[in-house]
Amino acid sequence: MIRSLRVRLMLAAATLAVIFMLLMLPALQSAFSLALESSIEKRLASDVTTLISAARVEDDRLLMPALLPGEQFSLPDSRLLGYIYNRAGKLVWRSRATEDEAIDYQPRYDGRGTEFAKIRQPNGEEFFVYDVEIKLLGGRNAAYSIVALQPVREYQETISGLREKLYLGFGGALLVLLILLWVGLTWGLRALKGMTQELDQVEAGSREGLSEKHPSELLRLTGSLNRLLRSEREQRIRYRDSLGDLAHSLKTPLAVLQGVSEKIAKRPEDLEQARILQSQIERMSQQIGYQLQRASLRKSGLVRHHVALKPVVESLCNTLEKVYRDKQVKVVLDLPDDCQVQMEEGALLEMLGNLLENAYRLCLSEVRVRWQPSIMGDELCIEDDGPGVPHDQRARILERGERLDQKNPGQGIGLAVVKDIIESYGAQLTLGDSELGGAAFRIQFAI
Structure with a gap:
C-alpha cells in the first residue's frame, strides 16, 4: 500500500495523463491521415486537370503532346502516373513514367464524373487513384476517363514518420508534465510539511499548539488538534493534582498507624501483633505508591x-x-x-x-x-x-x-x-x- 500522499497524487495524475495521451494519439493520427489523403486527392485532381488541359481531339482521335506541362508525368522514375481510357475502357494513352509499371486498373465509365479511391495490385502494392470522366474535350464531344495514380507507399512512410514523432513528442511532453506536476505537488503540499514540523515541535515539547498560518482547508484540522492538546494538558494537570491530594491525604493516617505500631512493639506481649501491623502498613504504603506511579507515569499522549x-x-x-x-x-x-x-x-x-x-x-x-x-x-x-x-x-x-x-x-x-x-x-x-x-x-x- 502506498502511504505517501504525494506519490499517490503523482500516480493518479500520471495515469490520467497517459490515458489522455493514449486516446489522443489515435485521434491525431486519424485526423492527420484524413488531412493527408485530402491533400493527395487535391494534388491528383490538379494533375488530372493538367492532363485535360494538354489533351485535344482531332478526327475523334485523342492527341497528347510529347512534353506535358507537368514534367512529373514525363520523368521515367516519377511516382506520378497518368492514364487515359476511352468509353470502352481501352487504354489510349499513358505517361512516360508508367513505362515500367504494370497497373491493373479498369475504369468504370458510368457517369459518376469523379472518383477518388485506393486500389491494390496483385503484388500487394497499393495506389491512390483519381479518375475523372469527361464528355467535352477542347469543345468537341469526347468520352474519356483521365486517371492519375500515386503509390500509397509514400503516404504510409509519411504516416509512419508522423507516428514516431508523435510518440517522441508525447513522451517528452509527458515527462515535462510529470516534472511540472511534481513541482506543483511539492509546492502545494508545503503546507502539510509545515504542519508536520509544528507537530514535531509539539511532540518535542518546544511549543504548546499549532499555529493558524495554514491554508483555510487545514484550519479546522489544526483547531481540532489544538483543542485536543489543551484538553489533554488540562486533564493531566487535574489528574496529577488529584494524585498529589490523594498521596497527601493518606500520608498522615499511615504515619499515625506507623507510630501506633511502634508503641505496640515496645510491649513484649504484643510484639507479634505489632510486626503484623507494621507489615500491613508497609504493604499499604507500597501499594499506594505503586498505584500512584502506575497512574501518573503514563505515556504523555501527543507529546514526546x-x-x-x-x-x-x-x-x-x-x-x-x-x-x-x-x-x-x-x-x-x-x-x-x-x-x-x-x-x-x-x-x-x-x-x-x-x-x-x-x-x-x-x-x-x-x-x-x-x-x-x-x-x-x-x-x-x-x-x-x-x-x-x-x-x-x-x-x-x-x-x-x-x-x-x-x-x-x-x-x-x-x-x-x-x-x-x-x-x-x-x-x-x-x-x-x-x-x-x-x-x-x-x-x-x-x-
Whole structure:
C-alpha cells in the first residue's frame, strides 16, 4: 500500500495523463491521415486537370503532346502516373513514367464524373487513384476517363514518420508534465510539511499548539488538534493534582498507624501483633505508591519527551554505590553520550531505579548497562553476575506481589511497576541470561 500522499497524487495524475495521451494519439493520427489523403486527392485532381488541359481531339482521335506541362508525368522514375481510357475502357494513352509499371486498373465509365479511391495490385502494392470522366474535350464531344495514380507507399512512410514523432513528442511532453506536476505537488503540499514540523515541535515539547498560518482547508484540522492538546494538558494537570491530594491525604493516617505500631512493639506481649501491623502498613504504603506511579507515569499522549540516558544512569549508579558500598560493585557503562530515550524523566528514573537497585542487590560484584542501536528499535540491557532467574520463574516475577528474593524486605511490586511503565511507552521488557552469569533485563524501545 502506498502511504505517501504525494506519490499517490503523482500516480493518479500520471495515469490520467497517459490515458489522455493514449486516446489522443489515435485521434491525431486519424485526423492527420484524413488531412493527408485530402491533400493527395487535391494534388491528383490538379494533375488530372493538367492532363485535360494538354489533351485535344482531332478526327475523334485523342492527341497528347510529347512534353506535358507537368514534367512529373514525363520523368521515367516519377511516382506520378497518368492514364487515359476511352468509353470502352481501352487504354489510349499513358505517361512516360508508367513505362515500367504494370497497373491493373479498369475504369468504370458510368457517369459518376469523379472518383477518388485506393486500389491494390496483385503484388500487394497499393495506389491512390483519381479518375475523372469527361464528355467535352477542347469543345468537341469526347468520352474519356483521365486517371492519375500515386503509390500509397509514400503516404504510409509519411504516416509512419508522423507516428514516431508523435510518440517522441508525447513522451517528452509527458515527462515535462510529470516534472511540472511534481513541482506543483511539492509546492502545494508545503503546507502539510509545515504542519508536520509544528507537530514535531509539539511532540518535542518546544511549543504548546499549532499555529493558524495554514491554508483555510487545514484550519479546522489544526483547531481540532489544538483543542485536543489543551484538553489533554488540562486533564493531566487535574489528574496529577488529584494524585498529589490523594498521596497527601493518606500520608498522615499511615504515619499515625506507623507510630501506633511502634508503641505496640515496645510491649513484649504484643510484639507479634505489632510486626503484623507494621507489615500491613508497609504493604499499604507500597501499594499506594505503586498505584500512584502506575497512574501518573503514563505515556504523555501527543507529546514526546526526550531524556538523555547516560546522565540519569550515572546519577542512579552514584547513589546506589553509596547504598551498597560494602559490596564494592564494579559498574560498566556502555552508553553513547548522545543516546536519548522518549520517556518522561520521572518515568525513566522510576524504571531504571528499580532495575538498577535489583541488579546491585542481587549481583556478586559486577553490573553492566549497555545500549545497542538497531533498525528494529534501540535496546537497553541491564545485567548482573548474580544467581540469575530460573527460566520457569521469569514470567512470574514480573507479576505484582511476586518475588524470589526472600532475604530482603519488600512486597515484590518493583518489577511490576517497571513492566507497566515500559508497556505504557510501547516498549517491551524481556528477561534472559547474562554473559556475566546472572540475569539480563532487556528493554526494546519502539521505533
